[in-house]
Amino acid sequence: MAAADGINGANGANGTSNGDHDGEFDHGTQVIDENKEFTQTMPDYLSATHVLQAGFSYHLISVFGSQSTGKSTLLNHLFNTSFPVMSESKRQQTTKGIWMSLATDPEASTDPGKPHMADNILVMDVEGTDGRERGEDQDFERKSALFALATSEVLIVNIWEHQVGLYQGANMGLLKTVFEVNLQLFQKDKSTVHRSLLFFVIRDHIGHTPLENLKNTLMADLNNIWHGLSKPPGLESSQISDFFDFTFTTLPHKLLQPDQFKAETQRLKLRFREETPLNAKQAADGVLDTAETGVFLPAYHRRIPADGLPHYAGNIWRMITENKDLDLPTQQELLAQYRCDEISTACVELFDEIITPFETALNQKIVQENLGPSMKSALDIAISKFTEEAGRYHKGVYKRKLEDLQKKLQARLRVLFVAQLTAAHKTAVEIFADTIQKGIKRSGADFASLVTETRAAVLTDFIAEAMACSLDNMFIYTEELKAVEKDLDDRATRLRGEEMARLLTRMEKSLRSKFTSEDDGAAYMFKTISPTLYPRVWTLFTESVTSQVSVFTQRSTALNATMEENEQAVYQLKKRAWRVLRAILDEETKEQSLITRLMGYFDKDFRYDEHGVPRVWKAGEDIEGTFAKSKETVLKLIPELATFKLEEDKQPPLTEFIGEAPPGLEEAVAEEDDDEEDVTSPTSAKTFTILTPGRITSLTESFNRQADQAFVDAKRGTISSVEQ
Ligand code: GDP
Ligand code: MG
Structure with a gap:
């Protein structure tokens, strides 16, 4: 292991780099600096080492022990870290504050099949106390112990063999502190099972005293310390094993037995493997054979997700330095x-x-x-x-x-x-x-x-x-769907209404052209003024409208109109048809056109003979008699035209023909007829009155004037022929 060999250098740096940051994290990262301030480097470090996204799949280990007892050296050997170690020549403290570094296992990458260390082990190297000068140191010792306990699963306790049994020694003081702060934590956090493993590494083991004896001595001392502690209410009868598991191991002297030291640390390393075997069991006295079980029991994990660790650790440190009670459940919630x-x-x-x-x-x-x-x-x-x-x-x-x-x-x-x-x-x-x-x-x-x-x-x-x-x-979206359906139905009704209105207008137009036709319409019929004129027009009206209504009904059925809608439209169509006809009658009975027609009849009688030959009046012929007869015949026609009626002076059954107004239509019709008198109403004088008495008088007068003029012309014609 090249890394281990390089550790005895001036600052112990072996150049092994964690992550991608150029040299920045060569020695891990300083979590608590020499001024006892929490640094903000942890997120970057965890991100660079890819631990940040590991969730719960990481482990946290801290080391404790007096200053210059080879803690950093041990960590570097076990975990391939590069914590600074003290140079052998200059005996001065190197680790300041608390450092954190990710463990690496070079063998795991060379031979994945071989047993190897767990992934994502974060190791914290804690500045040790100097046995010689306590005081300020003791304060930091207490704080760092609290910090380590609140975060770490495993606490490595580094101790010289010759210190074992020295109850008053610096290490025992440290352990007393650890137990005290642990109780402090539990005062607030009684609900969670919060265990930690104390991993004793006895250094410079010469071999005269077997591990078993050292272990017993240490356990006795630890129990003594525990019993001597004043415990908070509720925890008076608690046992040390309620909170801690213990495991013990020895290491040979690094300087005197370098090869054995190296071999032993390599063996020890494998206890920090993943996955606790099924037979992991705890001894009654809380002493755990971690060689068998491995060190990472799930109960030790603090359950802080890796991405929350920097924030959590920062808060814990702040609470500690502000001397506030550490309340882990509250901290976890925060x-x-x-x-x-x-x-x-x-x-x-x-x-x-x-x-x-x-x-x-x-x-x-x-x-x-x-x-x-x-x-x-x-x-x-x-x-x-x-x-x-x-x-x-x-x-x-x-x-x-x-x-x-x-x-x-x-x-x-x-x-x-x-x-x-x-x-x-x-x-x-x-x-x-x-x-x-x-x-x-x-x-x-x-x-x-x-x-x-x-x-x-x-x-x-x-x-x-x-x-x-x-x-x-x-x-x-039930309501929205209903709203759409309603809108569609409304729109369909409206479209149908519009279509019906268009249809109605088309029907009305075609009726109008039928009525005004010069071939067989009313205009044609008016060419022959006779008592049968209006009956003929009525027949034309009823027949045309009836046939148009059947066409309309057919079309409106295709439009999916309701019976009511159809009835309303038919009713309207009939009324409109009458109005159209009525307007045509007005047109045809205008004074000027009537005079022309009447004069036509008069002339036919008076100016032409029975063979249609123009008369040339001669003296002695009965101009007066012919004139009077012709005039009388024509004048009889005028009252015939005055009222629209059927044979035998019967009133046309218009109301019956149109039918009763279907329900729901009154308003629309009323609106339509708003401005003028309703010529379809049987009560209206205008319905069948074509010529008012005034118009009859005026028509008669006009006709008389023109006829008289014809008479005068005829008379004048005979006089001049007599004069010739
Ligand atoms: P730390 O202060 O506890 O981190 O101690 P260091 O790791 O910096 O080491 C302090 C000194 O002890 C260095 O000079 C190391 O060479 C030396 N040292 C390291 N390991 C051992 C060991 O196993 N036995 C002895 N006797 N000295 C050691
Ligand atoms: Mg150190």
């Missing part, structure tokens, strides 16, 4: 809070990496692709990291912090979920309306099945999106 918060922050950062882009895109108010799976994986990643890393800490704190984290992340995810549903809702209604509108335009599309199919399709998409974002039913 550590748990601190570490859980740190871990939680790291988890949120991972979560943010995935989720923040989605949150940023929220203002676009669109359905975000891949949101559901991303939400799920972000939550899974964050929570599983937290569970793994924080789960090693105090259970109560961990559970509380886990809940906090879950709530926090869920609250953020819920915002995304709600926004996604809102967007999906909007999209569903848009696609629905769009598809149906396009579908309606396609000829022959069946509105009813179009609605049913489109509704099912957009709802399937909506539910799929909602489900993807619901995080296995963590979020419920």
